[in-house]
Amino acid sequence: MKNRFNPEEIRKINNEDRMWFVEYWAEYVRTHSDKEWSRQQNVLINSIMKNAKNSKLTPKEYLRIKGELYD
Amino acid sequence: MKFINKNTIKLDKEINDLDKFVLRFIKILEKHADYVIVSGYVAILLGRDRGTDDIDVIIPKLSKEKLELLYKDLAKQGFWCINSSDLEDLYEILISKHSIRFAVEPKVSPNVEIKFSKDIYDQIALKNPITMEINGNELKTSFLELQIAYKEEVLKSNKDLEDARHLRLIAQGYLNENLINDYKKELKSKR
Numbered sequence: 001m002k003n004r005f006n007p008e009e010i011r012k013i014n015n016e017d018r019m020w021f022v023e024y025w026a027e028y029v030r031t032h033s034d035k036e037w038s039r040q041q042n043v044l045i046n047s048i049m050k051n052a053k054n055s056k057l058t059p060k061e062y063l064r065i066k067g068e069l070y071d
Numbered sequence: 072m073k074f075i076n077k078n079t080i081k082l083d084k085e086i087n088d089l090d091k092f093v094l095r096f097i098k099i100l101e102k103h104a105d106y107v108i109v110s111g112y113v114a115i116l117l118g119r120d121r122g123t124d125d126i127d128v129i130i131p132k133l134s135k136e137k138l139e140l141l142y143k144d145l146a147k148q149g150f151w152c153i154n155s156s157d158l159e160d161l162y163e164i165l166i167s168k169h170s171i172r173f174a175v176e177p178k179v180s181p182n183v184e185i186k187f188s189k190d191i192y193d194q195i196a197l198k199n200p201i202t203m204e205i206n207g208n209e210l211k212t213s214f215l216e217l218q219i220a221y222k223e224e225v226l227k228s229n230k231d232l233e234d235a236r237h238l239r240l241i242a243q244g245y246l247n248e249n250l251i252n253d254y255k256k257e258l259k260s261k262r
Contacts, residue, residue, distance in 0.1 A: 015229060022240075
């Protein structure tokens with residue numbers, strides 16, 4: 001019997017969903033003015049920037065997360 | 072978005088906070104070095120609906136003296152290097168093919184991740200940039216065929232494959248498919 005919660009299957013479906021959205025959004029970008037798509041894109045990007053700027057990470061902590069702490 | 076020619080794309084987009092950060096940094100960098108922006112931000116600039124907290128930039132190998140001038144100019148205008156404040160350390164990191172990151176002090180993010188050009192592909196990207204004209208501002212990015220080939224053949228994460236798909240779709244009719252395939256073959260043979 002097929003496992004309903006097969007992680008591989010869930011990952012595959014998730015990837016397909018993500019790619020569907022990429023294609024949907026690219027079509028939107030292609031068929032709308034720069035002003036229109038960027039206005040929507042900027043809601044997401046400005047929110048991510050706000051969170052990034054509020055980060056309390058120290059340089060050392062940040063670089064460790066990125067795997068770039070060489071000492 | 073207008074694909075003016077193979078070296079120029081014109082955008083009439085609304086500038087976001089990430090764009091402002093990049094433009095502020097590049098305005099200083101370009102006084103000291105040639106540069107090309109690569110990877111995720113290129114796709115984001117062309118409409119990809121995702122964020123990033125680091126911008127990848129390749130510059131040619133600089134002398135220690137030139138790096139110092141760049142570093143001092145950045146520091147004067149509010150940036151700090153989160154890896155170190157010691158120029159010897161920073162130069163050592165760069166010549167060992169690693170990257171250094173600059174953010175607006177005292178934050179760590181967003182940041183610009185700078186690397187010295189390390190191989191033939193970085194050199195090609197530097198020599199043949201696309202100029203993105205954005206409401207009176209200009210940014211130089213890697214040309215899209217190389218970006219797509221690298222993301223599809225080398226990086227291959229979901230995020231990179233999605234970036235490549237986005238670029239392929241928004242630049243339909245502009246891309247040189249043979250060039251993408253040639254780069255993919257070359258990159259594959261070197262792995």
